[in-house]
Ligand SMILES: Nc1nc2c(ncn2[C@@H]2O[C@H](COP(=O)(O)OP(=O)(O)OP(=O)(O)O)[C@@H](O)[C@H]2O)c(=O)[nH]1
């Protein structure tokens with residue numbers, strides 16, 4: 001039988017694939033943690049469009065450099081996969097190019113690792129041009145070292161999970177073509193980044209909070225709850241959001257701030273992805289405040305918080321003021337559970353984005369932090385000056401307007417620099433200390 005016929009048929013797009021999950025259980029790692037990693041891998045597989053048929057772990061001191069799991073185990077996994085009609089084996093750790101090649105050769109099944117799976121999901125989810133370019137770049141950088149002749153030969157006949165991409169070129173055989181494409185994509189990204197920067201500058205300076213956190217914790221749901229809309233896409237699958245969305249949030253006193261939703265993080269997020277999504281995430285880095293959202297109903301929420309902090313460090317915006325918010329408290333029955341989290345994280349807030357429980361508390365806290373440096377100034381202006389101020393934008397607020405013998409008395413409120421700019425537009429002297 002030649003290799004082509006020996007390979008399992010890949011189901012057409014839209015049809016679900018059948019996967020076996022495989023992990024090495026290192027001596028130092030507790031079993032429940034390995035199981036949790038596998039739960040997450042299963043959720044990733046489900047999001048990518050595969051039904052998980054079986055989960056297999058092997059206790060080992062460290063992975064086998066040639067085949068990751070032991071060689072005897074390779075035959076066992078192959079046999080079990082084939083008996084169950086699986087076409088795909090997904091490994092929980094990243095495999096080296098050599099391991100992928102050896103495994104595919106021996107198993108005659110499609111082999112992918114956690115990073116490959118995450119990249120595949122991103123590829124399917126990318127909608128905007130920027131997201132597509134970012135994902136294609138990350139895929140090419142990830143697959144580039146894996147472009148061996150054998151690998152290409154086997155993969156050339158494959159499709160489905162692990163082989164989808166916005167660019168359709170990720171399987172180019174010729175490394176030089178891949179290298180050229182990488183350079184091209186980097187240039188495109190730099191250009192898109194510059195355009196984004198110009199757009200951001202032209203947006204008048206409004207206080208901004210960015211929602212960041214592990215995937216599926218409810219960031220988009222919270223954005224909707226804060227802004228009173230349901231326009232951000234919410235789904236109980238991983239990586240529902242790839243492009244940062246921003247919404248205006250009106251406060252009771254008529255001031256507005258902006259909340260930005262961002263792509264979720266996950267343990268072992270491929271570093272190529274973090275690198276290529278850097279410009280998207282830079283939207284968050286320009287925020288005045290980072291709202292770190294966590295899912296209190298998740299058994300490993302502390303671990304997820306830690307993982308998120310690591311990515312924030314990688315992105316180098318750990319110095320920004322951060323507010324930790326525990327979401328999904330409606331799913332937590334015992335109050336002792338909430339108390340424990342409150343003791344460990346004293347300055348955090350507890351709420352439910354879906355039921356709206358205590359979302360107002362977050363809103364108040366955000367207003368307090370974001371408008372803390374706000375100053376106000378009593379003024380008398382002419383109708384023409386009033387018109388100019390009204391056109392000036394959202395960064396200053398006009399309060400208590402009163403007509404008085406042809407002039408308007410009002411209070412101008414906002415950040416010092418914004419007040420000064422607003423006064424400049426109406427040629428008004430700028431008081432000292434602004
Ligand atoms: N019970 C409950 N479910 C919630 C709450 N907030 C969000 N969810 C659910 O959690 C799932 C994920 O919500 P999203 O808002 O898409 O989460 P996200 O953090 O934006 O996820 P990604 O964009 O994938 O990173 C959805 O099924 C939501 O309905 C909550 O307060 N309580």
Ligand SMILES: [Mg+2]
Pocket residue numbers: 219220221233234240241261262
């Ligand atoms: Mg989201």
